[in-house]
């Protein structure tokens with residue numbers, strides 16, 4: 039029994055947090071948007087900065103007492119600009135979704151046209167999907183991937199841009215396993231006089247580590263989360279050209295948000311510091327190497343992968359030929375300690391709640407220190423579980439093996455106290 043204040047004041051919540059930490063220690067977390075933040079990032083997130091109100095920007099606040107908060111936010115901005123080579127950074131968005139909304143609000147008027155990647159083809163909800171505020175406030179057309187190779191067809195994007203004349207083009211994805219041609223998108227946007235927003239939420243850590251081309255030189259605005267491959271706290275960030283600085287800052291505050299989450303800003307600064315080290319470069323490289331190894335092993339085991347493989351941190355298994363849905367596969371694997379998520383595949387004949395795909399990735403298990411040898415083992419376990427998804431003995435055996443492996447690779451930020 040621990041004697042921390044939380045355990046004394048609220049043993050119920052403390053026990054749930056302990057249980058979740060234990061789960062994160064014992065399973066293979068393959069959801070590609072998840073990771074392990076470092077102890078330093080967690081410490082900053084849990085700091086007294088949460089007590090302070092700071093509406094406005096450094097040097098121009100609506101509340102007194104900002105000496106330390108201004109310094110924290112300036113440091114986060116300085117590190118973001120240096121790490122990504124950006125002209126301007128805004129570190130206040132509460133997360134990736136509000137970051138995108140702030141961009142639309144800052145650059146567009148209601149009813150303006152947006153061209154973006156559709157959700158079922160790998161895009162994000164906030165790129166104008168019909169049930170979201172972005173889909174209701176703006177006039178949205180969406181491109182998809184080619185049926186033949188499941189890659190974005192840049193000629194098709196150019197054709198749609200000419201016909202639709204959007205004011206903003208969005209590129210970037212949540213479930214796209216291939217390199218995104220930011221330069222090509224910038225050319226298309228320039229040809230039709232549209233702004234380009236590149237949403238690098240999933241791949242920011244890969245960009246920081248130099249293993250995916252950067253959108254920063256090409257896009258008017260780059261949005262990102264800070265908690266996926268970038269391995270920071272749950273948050274968001276916007277990078278942009280100097281020309282858009284005012285529109286973007288106003289889009290965030292007062293356009294969309296109130297007081298910034300200063301504890302998160304501090305943790306973002308810590309994560310940006312960590313991401314500028316040689317160790318992080320090696321991490322990003324290993325994430326991609328591991329994803330390729332996992333994809334190759336799954337292909338050898340007879341699985342179909344959307345687009346035939348991966349260039350980044352994630353892959354989409356098309357389970358159609360295996361006669362199992364993504365949801366059933368995700369549930370069987372979860373019972374075996376292997377955690378991914380059901381996901382639509384391009385041109386999925388099945389409904390979004392029962393899709394044909396499974397999305398997995400390597401950011402979290404690479405943070406644990408696993409390498410190519412472990413990826414082969416993980417692929418073999420996935421194949422064993424999905425060959426007999428109802429077989430509890432197989433699941434129990436794999437779960438035991440998974441736990442034994444996780445014990446050899448302790449997760450960062452979760453050291454047993």
Ligand SMILES: *Cc1c(COP(=O)(O)O)cnc(C)c1O
Nearest residue numbers: 133134135162211212237239263
């Ligand atoms: C995760 C993600 C977001 C949204 O981030 P939240 O922090 O969950 O709001 C936005 N865009 C893309 C491409 C994402 O993958």
